[in-house]
Amino acid sequence: xxxxxxxxxxxxxxxxxxxxxxxxxxxxxxxxxxxxxxxxxxxxxxxxxxxxxxxxxxxxxxxxxxxxxxxxxxxxxxxxxxxxxxxxxxxxxxxxxxxxxxxxxxxxxxxxxxxxxxxxxxxxxxxxxxxxxxxxxxxxxxxxxxxxxxxxxxxxxxxxxxxxxxxxxxxxxxxxxxxxxxxxxxxxxxxxxxxxxxxxxxxxxxxxxxxxxxxxxxxxxxxxxxxxxxxxxxxxxxxxxxxxxxxxxxxxxxxxxxxxxxxxxxxxxxxxxxxxxxxxxxxxxxxxxxxxxxxxxxxxxxxxxxxxxxxxxxxxxxxxxxxxxxxxxxxxxxxxxxxxxxxxxxxxxxxxxxxxxxxxxxxxxxxxxxxxxxxxxxxxxxxxxxxxxxxxxxxxxxxxxxxxxxxxxxxxxxxx
Amino acid sequence: xxxxxxxxxxxxxxxxxxxxxxxxxxxxxxxxxxxxxxxxxxxxxxxxxxxxxxxxxxxxxxxxxxxxxxxxxxxxxxxxxxxxxxxxxxxxxxxxxxxxxxxxxxxxxxxxxxxxxxxxxxxxxxxxxxxxxxxxxxxxxxxxxxxxxxxxxxxxxxxxxxxxxxxxxxxxxxxxxxxxxxxxxxxxxxxxxxxxxxxxxxxxxxxxxxxxxxxxxxxxxxxxxxxxxxxxxxxxxxxxxxxxxxxxxxxxxxx
Numbered sequence: 001x002x003x004x005x006x007x008x009x010x011x012x013x014x015x016x017x018x019x020x021x022x023x024x025x026x027x028x029x030x031x032x033x034x035x036x037x038x039x040x041x042x043x044x045x046x047x048x049x050x051x052x053x054x055x056x057x058x059x060x061x062x063x064x065x066x067x068x069x070x071x072x073x074x075x076x077x078x079x080x081x082x083x084x085x086x087x088x089x090x091x092x093x094x095x096x097x098x099x100x101x102x103x104x105x106x107x108x109x110x111x112x113x114x115x116x117x118x119x120x121x122x123x124x125x126x127x128x129x130x131x132x133x134x135x136x137x138x139x140x141x142x143x144x145x146x147x148x149x150x151x152x153x154x155x156x157x158x159x160x161x162x163x164x165x166x167x168x169x170x171x172x173x174x175x176x177x178x179x180x181x182x183x184x185x186x187x188x189x190x191x192x193x194x195x196x197x198x199x200x201x202x203x204x205x206x207x208x209x210x211x212x213x214x215x216x217x218x219x220x221x222x223x224x225x226x227x228x229x230x231x232x233x234x235x236x237x238x239x240x241x242x243x244x245x246x247x248x249x250x251x252x253x254x255x256x257x258x259x260x261x262x263x264x265x266x267x268x269x270x271x272x273x274x275x276x277x278x279x280x281x282x283x284x285x286x287x288x289x290x291x292x293x294x295x296x297x298x299x300x301x302x303x304x305x306x307x308x309x310x311x312x313x314x315x316x317x318x319x320x321x322x323x324x325x326x327x328x329x330x331x332x333x334x335x336x337x338x339x340x341x342x343x344x345x346x347x348x349x350x351x352x353x354x355x356x357x358x359x360x361x362x363x364x365x366x367x368x369x370x371x372x373x374x375x376x377x378x379x380x381x382x383x384x385x386x387x388x389x390x391x392x393x394x395x396x397x398x399x400x401x402x403x404x405x406x407x408x409x410x411x412x413x414x415x416x
Numbered sequence: 417x418x419x420x421x422x423x424x425x426x427x428x429x430x431x432x433x434x435x436x437x438x439x440x441x442x443x444x445x446x447x448x449x450x451x452x453x454x455x456x457x458x459x460x461x462x463x464x465x466x467x468x469x470x471x472x473x474x475x476x477x478x479x480x481x482x483x484x485x486x487x488x489x490x491x492x493x494x495x496x497x498x499x500x501x502x503x504x505x506x507x508x509x510x511x512x513x514x515x516x517x518x519x520x521x522x523x524x525x526x527x528x529x530x531x532x533x534x535x536x537x538x539x540x541x542x543x544x545x546x547x548x549x550x551x552x553x554x555x556x557x558x559x560x561x562x563x564x565x566x567x568x569x570x571x572x573x574x575x576x577x578x579x580x581x582x583x584x585x586x587x588x589x590x591x592x593x594x595x596x597x598x599x600x601x602x603x604x605x606x607x608x609x610x611x612x613x614x615x616x617x618x619x620x621x622x623x624x625x626x627x628x629x630x631x632x633x634x635x636x637x638x639x640x641x642x643x644x645x646x647x648x649x650x651x652x653x654x655x656x657x658x659x660x661x662x663x664x665x666x667x668x669x670x671x
Contacts, residue, residue: 249627275624295456297625318456320625340457370589372598374626375605377618378460380468381582 035059035075044088050075050096060085061093069095069125076100077111083130084112090119101130103158110135110164114142122147132160133181141170151180156204161186165193173198183209184226191215200224206231206257207248210238218243229254229274236262240269248274255296258283265289271296277319280306280332287312290410294318298364302400307331313410316340316359320377323359324368325400334359334402342405352404360396362389417501420492424509433481434513437473441521444469449529456621459534462522463617466542467610468578470518471549475570478510478553483563490671503554503663511550511655515543534620541613544651548609549574551658558665581608609654612647 024045029035033056038048044064051070057080061067065088077083077100084098091114098111111130114120120142126149127133133149136142144163151159162181165171171193177200178184184200187193188211195218200207207223210216210232217239223230229248232238238261245255255274258264264286271277277296280286286309293299299319302309304327311333316322317340336352344353363382366373376382389396428434444465452458482489492502522542526535553570560566585605589597605611619626 249624251627253627273624275627295624297622297627317454318460320622340454366586370593372601373586373589374622375601375611375615376582376586377622377625378464379582379611379614380464381579381586383464 029054032056039063039065055100058082058085061088061091063088064090066092067094067096068092069097073097074099077102079103081107082109082111082113086112086114086120087117089117090121091117092121092123093125094121094123095125097126097128098130098133099128101132103131108132108135108160108164113137114139118142121145126150127162129159131158132162132164133178134163136163136165136168136171138166139168139171142168143172143174144176145172145174147176149176149178149181149184151182151203153180153202156180156182156202159204161209162200162203165190169193172196178207179203183207184223185209187211187213187216189213193217194219196220198222200226203227209233210235213238217241222246223248223255225249226253228252229256229276231257231259232261232264233257233259234261235264237264239265240267241265242268244270244272245274245277246270246272250275254279257281258286261286266291270294271299276301279303280309282306283309285309289313291315292317293322297321298324301325302332303327304329304331309333310335311337313337313406315409317409321361321364321367323400324364325360325397326368328397330397330399332400334400336404336406337402338406338409339402342407344405346407351407353407356401356403357405358390358393358396358398358401360400361386362395365396417497417505420497420502420505421509424506425513427485428481428509428513431481433477434517437477437514438517438521441469441518442525445522445525449525455530459530459538460621462526463538463614463621466522466538467545467614467617470542470545471577471610472571472574474511474514474546474549475553475556475574476567477514478550479557479566479570480563481510482506482554482557483566493671499667500663503558503666504659507551507554507659507662510554511547514546514550518542518546534617537617537620541616541651544648544655545609545613547655548651548658551655551662555658555662555665558662558669577608577610581611585611606647606650609651612650616647 026047027038027042028049029038030051032053035054035056036059042048042065047066047068049068049070050073052072053074053076055076055078057078059075074097075083079100079102081102083101093112101111102109110132111127112122113135115137118140120139122134122144124146128150129152134144149162159181161183162178163173163185165187167189169191173185173195175197179201182204184203184207186209190213193216197220199222201224203226205227206229207226208230212234214236219241222244225247229245248255254276255271256278258280260282262284266286266288267290269291271293273295275297277293277299279301281303283306288311290313292315295318298321299316300323302323302325304325309332312335314337316337322339339357339359342353342357344355346353363386445462448458448462493499523539552573556569557566605615
């Protein structure tokens with residue numbers, strides 16, 4: 001099939017869809033029970049409007065239906081299992097409040113579970129203290145938009161992931177708010193998907209977590225105050241643009257944790273007030289450009305097992321340590337970043353410093369080995385030590401240097 | 417005693433040094449904030465200036481001032497006044513003048529450019545350091561007959577607390593790093609008033625990093641109400657004990 005026929009086919013499909021909808025019925029359901037029976041009677045393409053509370057255990061949407069919640073619509077699973085199961089293609093669930101999924105460690109029970117189907121649309125729902133909130137299992141081309149997923153603030157330990165995707169592709173996750181779950185958004189074996197404009201905060205573990213997921217992009221999300229930040233692990237070709245990573249504080253908390261990542265693009269993000277801004281562990285060919293690192297404990301921890309990772313035009317300001325590494329081998333590159341600690345000069349006035357900047361301080365190495373040495377941070381003695389090490393590097397790898405550091409913060413640093 | 421204190425203060429107000437000190441701090445602080453567009457960075461630099469400068473100037477000024485007005489002190493000692501009252505009055509007057517200068521020079525611009533918890537802590541610890549090193553300076557001065565010698569001892573004290581103590585700490589850490597010395601390090605650091613002040617300010621600036629590994633320890637020690645109280649008590653002791661020693665030394669001194 002040639003590419004030119006594709007749009008025409010799409011138009012035909014749309015027209016068929018409209019024709020089908022012309023004969024579709026709209027049902028209204030306003031009783032605590034009988035919803036499953038109504039679904040059994042409805043024809044594919046019908047719309048069901050729900051008002052008030054439905055409490056009849058698990059609701060199964062096994063045909064192409066549109067389920068709309070009115071202002072006070074609640075579906076309560078009563079703690080018996082999954083609350084809503086979507087198992088047919090092109091189901092829409094919109095404006096419902098879902099609660100009462102069973103908690104348990106043997107089965108993954110969810111507020112809305114979408115299994116083995118295409119084109120599900122979950123829009124503007126509220127998922128209140130479900131075990132898993134939204135769970136996509138072998139789903140394709142689904143849209144999750146504007147949902148509010150709140151875990152149990154009083155007891156977040158018993159919560160599972162807010163939005164959980166397993167073996168999916170072509171998913172769009174847009175404008176959702178997720179908090180007080182285990183992982184805010186979790187993706188495993190998820191490809192070609194977009195995650196944009198979401199806000200996750202106060203989740204127990206990661207705000208966003210990728211495992212074995214490839215060719216995905218996440219953009220303009222905000223990750224705040226999560227237990228451990230955002231983790232991207234064992235994934236290829238992930239694009240991370242214009243996200244904000246803030247206040248991920250604690251012993252093993254990161255703004256962004258990269259573990260065994262290939263060909264990632266990390267651009268125009270803001271990393272502020274995290275214990276570690278980015279931890280780069282075993283990454284190949286990552287492009288880290290135009291990001292802003294402010295007020296982090298460690299802006300970048302770049303492990304020596306990373307190769308061909310390029311840091312370019314990033315801004316480093318107000319961090320306790322700008323960069324640390326764990327070995328002498330440096331296979332990554334720093335190119336034209338702005339460092340607020342740089343005290344070189346620019347005689348030819350090309351905007352780039354004439355002497356290289358070595359962001360690795362000897363005190364950072366000391367603190368790495370002996371954490372309690374942090375008591376001496378910013379003392380005169382440590383400053384003198386750092387200065388002398390910068391001039392004549394003896395203990396820190398000399399190759400880790402920015403040959404042409406920027407004299408002024410790069411353009412667009414005030415883009416947000 | 418209060419009369420002596422009052423006249424000493426008036427005399428100090430006429431003395432151009434206290435005013436000059438305030439102006440110097442003012443110029444440094446304003447200059448920092450004007451030159452450095454990033455307020456946080458300016459604050460960090462200012463912290464280091466304050467931690468180094470206030471102890472040094474408090475020490476040197478107190479010592480020089482003491483010798484400059486030694487004859488007046490002798491004159492006072494002839495009057496029917498307890499000697500302890502004279503030293504106390506002098507300590508209160510000098511430290512008040514210096515703290516006021518400090519608050520004027522650093523406090524005013526800080527309130528204008530970067531009011532907040534960091535600025536507040538900086539002002540508090542700066543004032544405390546001034547009190548501490550005034551007392552130390554007075555003690556050193558009272559015990560010496562020779563001005564140059566006293567200033568020398570003052571400078572040596574400053575270098576010890578500013579630099580040698582930290583070097584010693586680092587040496588201890590390296591030497592005993594394979595032993596569980598972690599619980600020892602923080603109290604050891606807190607023994608030095610300059611280190612203690614630095615840690616108190618750092619807790620506000622470098623919190624993200626401190627929460628890394630030892631964060632919990634730090635937070636327990638300094639972040640809690642009890643820890644703050646202990647820190648304040650330690651700084652107060654550092655001011656009161658040398659002041660008391662100076663009073664005793666002056667009372668027993670053969671003028």
